[in-house]
Amino acid sequence: MTGPGARGAELEALEVDLLLEGVARQWGFDLRSRSRPQLLRRLRHHLREERLDSFSALQARVLHDAEALDALLRTLSCTPPALFAEAAFFRDFRTRVVPVLRTWPSVRVWHVGCGTGEDTYALAILLHEEGLWGKCRLYASDASEGLLADARTGVLPLPTQEDAQRYLEAGGKGALSDYYTRDGNWALLQPRLRDGIFFTQHNLATDGSFNEFHVIVCRDTLLTFNRALHDHIHGRLFESLARFGFLCLGRKESLARTPHAGAYEMLEDCGRIFRRVA
Amino acid sequence: MNPLGLLVMGAPRCAAADVESVLALLPPHLPVPVVLALHRGPLDALAPPLGRRCALPVVEPDDKDPLLPGAVYLAPAGYHLLVDRGWVSLSVEPPEHGQRPGLDALFESAADSHGPRAAGLLFAGHEDGVAGLQALHARGARVAVVGTNQTGGAGEEGEMAQLTLGSVGGWLARLAYVPRSKVLP
Numbered sequence: 001m002t003g004p005g006a007r008g009a010e011l012e013a014l015e016v017d018l019l020l021e022g023v024a025r026q027w028g029f030d031l032r033s034r035s036r037p038q039l040l041r042r043l044r045h046h047l048r049e050e051r052l053d054s055f056s057a058l059q060a061r062v063l064h065d066a067e068a069l070d071a072l073l074r075t076l077s078c079t080p081p082a083l084f085a086e087a088a089f090f091r092d093f094r095t096r097v098v099p100v101l102r103t104w105p106s107v108r109v110w111h112v113g114c115g116t117g118e119d120t121y122a123l124a125i126l127l128h129e130e131g132l133w134g135k136c137r138l139y140a141s142d143a144s145e146g147l148l149a150d151a152r153t154g155v156l157p158l159p160t161q162e163d164a165q166r167y168l169e170a171g172g173k174g175a176l177s178d179y180y181t182r183d184g185n186w187a188l189l190q191p192r193l194r195d196g197i198f199f200t201q202h203n204l205a206t207d208g209s210f211n212e213f214h215v216i217v218c219r220d221t222l223l224t225f226n227r228a229l230h231d232h233i234h235g236r237l238f239e240s241l242a243r244f245g246f247l248c249l250g251r252k253e254s255l256a257r258t259p260h261a262g263a264y265e266m267l268e269d270c271g272r273i274f275r276r277v278a
Numbered sequence: 279m280n281p282l283g284l285l286v287m288g289a290p291r292c293a294a295a296d297v298e299s300v301l302a303l304l305p306p307h308l309p310v311p312v313v314l315a316l317h318r319g320p321l322d323a324l325a326p327p328l329g330r331r332c333a334l335p336v337v338e339p340d341d342k343d344p345l346l347p348g349a350v351y352l353a354p355a356g357y358h359l360l361v362d363r364g365w366v367s368l369s370v371e372p373p374e375h376g377q378r379p380g381l382d383a384l385f386e387s388a389a390d391s392h393g394p395r396a397a398g399l400l401f402a403g404h405e406d407g408v409a410g411l412q413a414l415h416a417r418g419a420r421v422a423v424v425g426t427n428q429t430g431g432a433g434e435e436g437e438m439a440q441l442t443l444g445s446v447g448g449w450l451a452r453l454a455y456v457p458r459s460k461v462l463p
Binding site: 005006008009035036037038040041042045078080081086220222223224226227230250251252253254256257 | 338339340341342343354356357360361362365367368369370371372383386387389390391393394413415416417418
């Protein structure tokens with residue numbers, strides 16, 4: 001059965017392919033390895049926001065205008081909207097990973113896909129509270145310079161009452177408001193946190209490993225990629241992780257069917273925190 | 279008629295009991311995967327109660343798990359569940375209609391990946407899911423609404439089958455029907 005819906009869908013698929021091809025050739029951002037259903041939904045969302053009629057019109061704009069590309073990449077990224085968005089992860093990290101980190105002389109942490117930095121700053125607050133800030137080097141990377149620029153400012157929307165509550169659920173030892181100063185509806189994070197984080201542009205799809213790390217936090221970042229790129233990136237992460245280092249994934253991400261699954265052990269009774277054992 | 283490849287169901291929180299009843303009607307040898315999005319809070323344990331009377335296993339899949347026939351895949355809390363041909367694709371896109379998992383998200387992805395080989399069942403009671411069901415319908419999928427739909431106002435609604443809890447069993451049975459000539463010895 002081919003109705004008008006099916007024909008429209010074929011044309012849309014063609015336009016999307018041309019747009020992605022154009023973006024890859026003009027800007028070097030290969031979005032063709034994204035998870036297709038999610039990409040389609042984000043692109044349609046972006047089209048509505050930009051009040052454009054077709055992906056061909058979006059293509060014309062994106063190919064000529066770097067800011068239009070930046071806006072597109074922003075729509076495609078889905079950073080958690082608040083500090084300590086998933087309290088359970090930070091609680092598990094505190095109780096299961098931090099005690100091991102204490103025994104190491106120095107610790108390099110890589111937050112992969114930091115977006116606008118909410119989870120990075122939450123991690124920095126946690127490491128600070130646990131007395132590890134002095135011997136930790138926290139690297140945060142994202143493919144989008146626009147998002148990184150936001151993250152580097154250390155300015156976030158003012159945390160709400162719920163954010164403060166989740167901070168406590170995550171095992172927070174003080175008050176969330178100790179870590180920022182308020183400026184209207186914005187929170188300026190303390191410079192000692194902000195200045196201790198190395199924000200760096202890194203594209204998981206094309207760039208190789210750039211250091212060896214003891215902890216890699218990569219939560220819900222790989223959801224946006226298709227199976228092939230997802231597996232490829234897990235290879236990069238494996239190469240970047242020291243033996244006995246920790247890999248922290250999102251609550252519903254798994255290493256099953258990835259090339260190095262056998263080299264990891266999952267910590268019991270907590271979320272998806274894996275330890276490289278081989 | 280295209281052979282069925284996927285059955286998607288979407289339901290608001292108020293229809294959870296109806297969903298449990300309908301899952302109990304699924305034939306044990308259903309030849310396609312069933313994917314279910316149900317509005318839920320972060321702490322609701324849904325898979326065990328929904329699976330109690332269901333002949334098929336009800337699981338909350340991880341990202342990029344394969345979709346296999348004869349199982350019910352329930353959208354986990356806090357994620358949109360999208361269908362990527364034979365695979366699960368979870369997403370942390372912002373909530374829609376205040377909901378994540380969302381029903382429109384699931385239906386839209388099923389329309390894209392399976393088109394006329396999908397079947398969609400929406401439990402009425404929420405604005406979320408109506409647009410997605412229309413997208414499925416436009417792509418030639420078999421769709422139906424269970425219960426009285428007060429939230430949808432679009433004219434296209436009339437073309438969709440309106441079912442009750444009593445008649446949904448027949449609709450499901452017709453979906454799973456395979457003509458005898460096609461059954462291999």
